[in-house]
Amino acid sequence: MFTLVAGAYRYLTRVDEYNVLVLGLDGAGKTTVLEKVKQLATGVSGMAPDKIRPTVGVNIAKVHRERCVMRFMDLGGHSDLRGIWDSYFADCHAVAFVVDSGDRARLDEARGVLLGLVARAELAGLPVLVLANKQDAADVKALLAVKELINSVADELDGRDVRVLGASGVDGAGLQEAIDWLLHRMLENSAARPPASSGH
Numbered sequence: 001m002f003t004l005v006a007g008a009y010r011y012l013t014r015v016d017e018y019n020v021l022v023l024g025l026d027g028a029g030k031t032t033v034l035e036k037v038k039q040l041a042t043g044v045s046g047m048a049p050d051k052i053r054p055t056v057g058v059n060i061a062k063v064h065r066e067r068c069v070m071r072f073m074d075l076g077g078h079s080d081l082r083g084i085w086d087s088y089f090a091d092c093h094a095v096a097f098v099v100d101s102g103d104r105a106r107l108d109e110a111r112g113v114l115l116g117l118v119a120r121a122e123l124a125g126l127p128v129l130v131l132a133n134k135q136d137a138a139d140v141k142a143l144l145a146v147k148e149l150i151n152s153v154a155d156e157l158d159g160r161d162v163r164v165l166g167a168s169g170v171d172g173a174g175l176q177e178a179i180d181w182l183l184h185r186m187l188e189n190s191a192a193r194p195p196a197s198s199g200h
Ligand SMILES: Nc1nc2c(ncn2[C@@H]2O[C@H](COP(=O)(O)OP(=O)(O)OP(=O)(O)O)[C@@H](O)[C@H]2O)c(=O)[nH]1
Pocket: 024, 025, 026, 027, 028, 029, 030, 031, 032, 033, 049, 050, 052, 053, 054, 055, 056, 075, 076, 077, 078, 098, 133, 134, 135, 136, 137, 167, 168, 169, 170, 171
């Protein structure tokens, strides 16, 4: 009887955990986006954008939705630090790739890094959300430029779920939609990449 009740309790309190890797070039705005996601999820203000320094390790934000926890993991984007990304791939359920929409000079570099990611076997088939960030500061053609970047790698994306969304880590534009899109895509992909589960 106890086992039955304990089993039912575990089932009812089970939480599915999904990891979203927040990747992109240094300065794209990943940590600023993460702080805003934290604020949207908890209602508590995150670190002010002007206090954020380049990331060396990993920053984490948790978003609770129904019986799911989304763990956003923001890693440093400097070229010397990108090698660390690999160790997070096996436990990842989706990638949020952040692009500084206003920085045309580095769009090609961003394209190369994104191509490197989608070629990785550990990330095969996972949903990829491209956040065309800094929309608050970018000109009207910036979102188009990021969409063109994605169109130019469409063949390599191999039929996986990909979306480009305009966003701003400063004013939060697009981030609620980003969270919703990622959760739905990770749930849809959960047979292929199951979540970790824990009882609470
Ligand atoms: N206007 C504007 N500035 C932004 C936005 N997001 C980030 N920034 C600025 O861009 C700069 C870099 O932001 P970070 O969040 O540190 O960038 P990052 O991608 O985490 O960089 P690394 O940690 O080095 O990989 C900072 O000066 C931010 O204030 C945004 O949406 N709009």
